[in-house]
Amino acid sequence: MTALVASWSLLVRRVIALVRAGGVVIMAGGVLGGCAATSDPAEWLPRGGGDPAAFDALSDVQRDQLALVATNLVSALVQLPETSPANVTLQVSRANSAFGNTILRALEDAGYGLQRVDADQGSHYVAYRQRFAETEAGPVTDYELLVGEVRLQREYVLDETRVFPSSLLTLEGSSAVPAEIVLDDAVFREQGGEAMGSAFISGVRSEGGGPASVREVAVNDFDEQPANRRTAPAEILESARRRRALSDAERGDAALDPTAYERTRRTVLILDDAATRTLGAGNKQAVRLLARDTREGDVFIVTACTDADGRDEASRGRGARVVEEFLGHGLTAEAVRLAPCIRASFRHASDDSPVPVEIVQYRRRLAVQP
């Protein structure tokens, strides 16, 4: 444990040194190479209004840094079972700070339902905090996001051009297994690093315990991406949300014990093409009717992939969309499962004809009901 803390402390110093040194280099590059692409402040305002004035005192770079931090925290939040965007609505107050605006926008982009409140009403009230600290390793900024009982906190070091995590992400109030949370920390590498290379720590530790998952992310100068080629925050959030949704849907065994469950209903939704996420009125109505007649213990098995062995991402996306629709009607993640691929038909990769998604409703047999 002592060795771990020592190496962690060393890493923090290294990353702070990296930011300071690299900042000078990149600033010089900016002067020599001309202007970098600037972002539109509206991109980081919540769609339902926001406070543009909150960004007035910030440069484009500082705004992008805040966006990275907000995205980093929210992409972890969407992976927690207590705060799944599919079935949790968050309560928020109007944001007056730049960090608050970027947090609200990130929550919105992550697919959360946001309910405006004038005080701290609601069981999923969103609070956030930004603190500056002088540490033995240098100045760091501590960012915190609270949603109801859940708290996420992480320290970052920022300079004029870049931001890097300088601590593990601390998680409190969640039953999530830290090792199962995927932090999209690789996105920080796109800012580039020193010519000699450096690193920062990545991982999640849970309340009261030691680090549960720690890895080192190397950053080199050649990692730097031009501003217009960096991963968009919305893309990171969508990816985290989808990863979580798929993980939930695929966690349960899709091959149910036939002695414990009986099949009661089956329907086949037809989606317009392989890439669409739109279900259409008829399919939505079918899901609504299926969800309506759900007894406790019922399980819906969704099979979207019938033309491939192993994995097929497009099919997984369609299946996840149907699962999402069920969750939107109040079903729990345990009650809707996504089946793995079964090769039952052939479909060419370029085929854009309508595609089926099968749903089978299983009900516990009366004899084995607890």
Next chain:
Amino acid sequence: MSTRRWANDPERNARRHSTCAPRRVRSPRARVAGSWLAVAALALGGCAGSGPGIPDADAPVDVVQGTMLDDLAAALVQLRAPRTTTVQIARESDALTDAFVERLAAAGYGVQRVDADQGAHHVTLERSAAIGEKGEALTRMELAVGVVELSRDYRVSRDAVRPATALVVGGTRSPLALDDAARFGPGADASVARVDYIGSAAVLDSMPLISLITDDVVAGVVRDVSAGPSLAAVNSGRVEVKNLFYSDEGAFGGLRDTFEPTERMVVIFPNDSMRLGQDGKQLIEQFVQDFREDSDMIGLVGCSNGPTALDIGNEGLALGRSRRVAEELLSLGIARDRVIDEGCWSPVNARDRFPSRGVVVELLRRPS
């Protein structure tokens, strides 16, 4: 407050707004499920030509447009409780929809931005041009939030707006109070300060069949339909149901477990007929007065037991009768997902279990 009959009735449809929609100005993502109403009005009324210039959906929303949005939002707030409802809206929506969503957010609704048509309360808003009975240009606003549909025509001038028709509501029977006088001023036509309830839009054409999987089917021992009575068929919502004459448990066991029957009546049909008649309609209208949207469902069992001369047989007659009652319920504003209809059919009498030629209508209530 008046009650409107079946929305597929062309005559009544034509009367609905007393206008037609010669030109539809659709926002890119706005699709209202109930837009067939406007199409029907166009086809029947034969109106042609252009309406007045409807602002582009991305144009800034002025006070006049905002008043129409306020009108719809005020109605929606009475139908879906803001603090407990989260609505879904397309991530990239137009200015008109954004302005409406801003009103919903201010009212306390949760707002969830989605990339497709996710959610139980997905919002679509459409503004189009319409022409009134006297040829005057009107603006039609159509809103769909999940199964609830609201539609109204307005007379718009440069600095004022007045409702030109009643507020048409589909997919719900919840009572609504309008505040036209306060919202639109003393010039508002009092005769249109009312709510007309209609059936929700039909989506059955595009709805997939929901099949039952019985043990018999799984075991492959189901009898040949031509050789014996059928054991399952499709109801009015394209959900396969069991023949209750041969089964003790219906297809909606999960629902029946959680609801308790509180009222029961039987609507009797003439022999070999699916005509409800005026008496049947009145009986049903009276029955739904006690319907509570937040806790109730309506169970139907259409029956035909005994000899029939019709080609469709007892099965067609039984399910046709329950379908007819289901349609009537929908036309009275009951949402489709609040109705479960099944059937019992047999060439012989069911004695006391089921009526020979009637539909058992039950009000099912979730225990509080």
